Amino acid sequence: MITVRVPAKVNVQLGVGGLRADGFHDLANVFFAVALGDEVTATPGEGVTLSCTGPDAASVPLDDTNLAARAARLLAAHHGIEPGVHLHIAKSIPVAGGMAGGSADGAAALVACDALWGLNTPMDVLLDLAAELGSDVPFALIGGVALGRGRGEILEPLPVTGTFHWVFAVADGGLSTPAVFRECDRLRDEAFVGSADQGAGSGSAATEVPTPDADAALLAALADGDPAALAAALTNDLQPAALSLRPALADTLRAGTDAGAIGALVSGSGPTCAFLAKDAEAAAAIAKALTGSGTCRTAHATYGPVPGAQVQPGV
Numbered sequence: 047m048i049t050v051r052v053p054a055k056v057n058v059q060l061g062v063g064g065l066r067a068d069g070f071h072d073l074a075n076v077f078f079a080v081a082l083g084d085e086v087t088a089t090p091g092e093g094v095t096l097s098c099t100g101p102d103a104a105s106v107p108l109d110d111t112n113l114a115a116r117a118a119r120l121l122a123a124h125h126g127i128e129p130g131v132h133l134h135i136a137k138s139i140p141v142a143g144g145m146a147g148g149s150a151d152g153a154a155a156l157v158a159c160d161a162l163w164g165l166n167t168p169m170d171v172l173l174d175l176a177a178e179l180g181s182d183v184p185f186a187l188i189g190g191v192a193l194g195r196g197r198g199e200i201l202e203p204l205p206v207t208g209t210f211h212w213v214f215a216v217a218d219g220g221l222s223t224p225a226v227f228r229e230c231d232r233l234r235d236e237a238f239v240g241s242a243d244q245g246a247g248s249g250s251a252a253t254e255v256p257t258p259d260a261d262a263a264l265l266a267a268l269a270d271g272d273p274a275a276l277a278a279a280l281t282n283d284l285q286p287a288a289l290s291l292r293p294a295l296a297d298t299l300r301a302g303t304d305a306g307a308i309g310a311l312v313s314g315s316g317p318t319c320a321f322l323a324k325d326a327e328a329a330a331a332i333a334k335a336l337t338g339s340g341t342c343r344t345a346h347a348t349y350g351p352v353p354g355a356q357v358q359p360g361v
C-alpha cells in the first residue's frame with residue numbers, strides 16, 4: 047500500500063494572454079502550493095477502481111473520467127503494462143474550486159502507481175505524462191512555488207523565503223474552468239467593441255492579448271519572504287470573469303479584507319477565494335470570521351509553500 051500526499055495550489059499571479067488556436071491561453075502563472083491537500087492511497091487491484099471520502103466526495107466522478115484513474119492508465123500504457131490498482135482519494139481540496147484538486151489527484155496517482163508497480167519512472171517523464179493529463183498537473187508534482195508558462199505546464203521553480211499564511215473561503219458549488227476562460231474572452235471582446243479602437247483589428251480582442259510576464263515585484267516579495275509586498279502584488283486576470291459569473295464573490299472578498307486579510311483574490315478560476323494573512327494567528331482569526339460571515343460555505347487557515355506529491359513514509 048502506497049499513500050501519497052499532494053497539495054492544492056493558489057495562483058499568486060495569473061496573467062492570461064491571448065486565446066490560442068488550440069483553445070488554450072498562454073499564461074504567466076505563478077503557482078504556490080499550500081498545505082491544504084488530498085491523500086491518494088494505491089493498493090493492488092484488478093483494472094483501475096476508485097473510492098473517495100471527504101465533504102465533497104459526492105461531486106467526484108468515480109469512473110474513467112477521474113484524473114487519478116486517467117493518470118494510472120496513462121502511466122501503465124506508457125510502460126506497456128496492464129494497470130492493476132485500487133485508488134482511494136481522501137479529499138480535502140474543494141471540488142471545482144480553482145485549487146486544482148483533480149489535477150492534484152492525477153499527480154498523486156502517477157507517483158503512487160509508479161511506486162506500487164516498482165517502475166522508477168524518471169521525473170522528466172512523469173512531468174510529460176502530467177502535462178498530457180492537464181495544464182495544472184505538472185505543478186502538483188513539483189510543488190513549492192513555480193512560474194508556469196505556455197498553458198501552465200512549462201515550469202520554472204522560483205526562490206522563496208519562509209512561510210506565508212493563507213485562508214481559503216470555500217463557496218457552495220463550483221465553477222467550470224473552461225467556462226471561466228470563455229467569460230474572460232467574452233469580457234475582453236466586449237471591452238474592445240466598446241473602445242475607441244474598434245474597427246482597427248480583426249474584431250476579436252481575446253486572440254490578440256499579448257502574453258504577460260511574471261511581475262518582478264511579486265517575484266521579489268516571494269524571494270524576500272515579505273507578506274505585505276506579496277499581498278500588494280497579487281493579481282488574477284480570471285478574477286473579473288469569475289466575479290461576472292458569481293457576483294456574490296465580491297462579498298466574500300470584502301468579508302476577508304474586513305476581517306484583517308492583507309491581500310485577497312479569487313483562487314485560479316474560482317470560486318474559492320484566497321486571503322493572505324500577516325501571520326498564523328491572523329489567519330486563524332480571518333478563517334473564523336469568514337466561516338461566520340454567511341459569505342462562504344466554510345473557510346480554512348493553512349500555509350505554504352509545501353512540496354509536491356510525496357509518498358508518505360511508513361504508511
Ligand SMILES: C[C@](O)(CO)[C@H](O)COP(=O)(O)OP(=O)(O)OC[C@H]1O[C@@H](n2ccc(N)nc2=O)[C@H](O)[C@@H]1O
Pocket residue numbers: 057060069070071072073075144146149179180181182183196197198223224227314315
Ligand atoms: C485556471 C488554472 O487552474 C490556473 O492554474 C489553469 O489554467 C487551469 O488548468 P486545468 O484545470 O489543468 O485545465 P486543463 O484541464 O488543461 O484545461 C481545461 C480547459 O481550460 C481552458 N484553459 C486551460 C489552461 C489554459 N492555459 N488555457 C485555457 O484556456 C481550456 O478551455 C481547456 O480546455
Ligand SMILES: Nc1ncnc2c1ncn2[C@@H]1O[C@H](COP(=O)(O)OP(=O)(O)OP(=O)(O)O)[C@@H](O)[C@H]1O
Pocket residue numbers: 105106107111112113114135140141142143144145146147148149151152182220221223314315316
Ligand atoms: N480526482 C478528482 N477530483 C475532483 N474532481 C475531479 C477529479 N477527477 C475529475 N474531476 C472532475 O473535474 C472537475 C473539476 O474539478 P477540480 O476539483 O479539479 O476543479 P478545479 O480545482 O477548479 O481545477 P483547476 O483549478 O485545475 O482549474 C470536477 O467537477 C469533476 O467533474
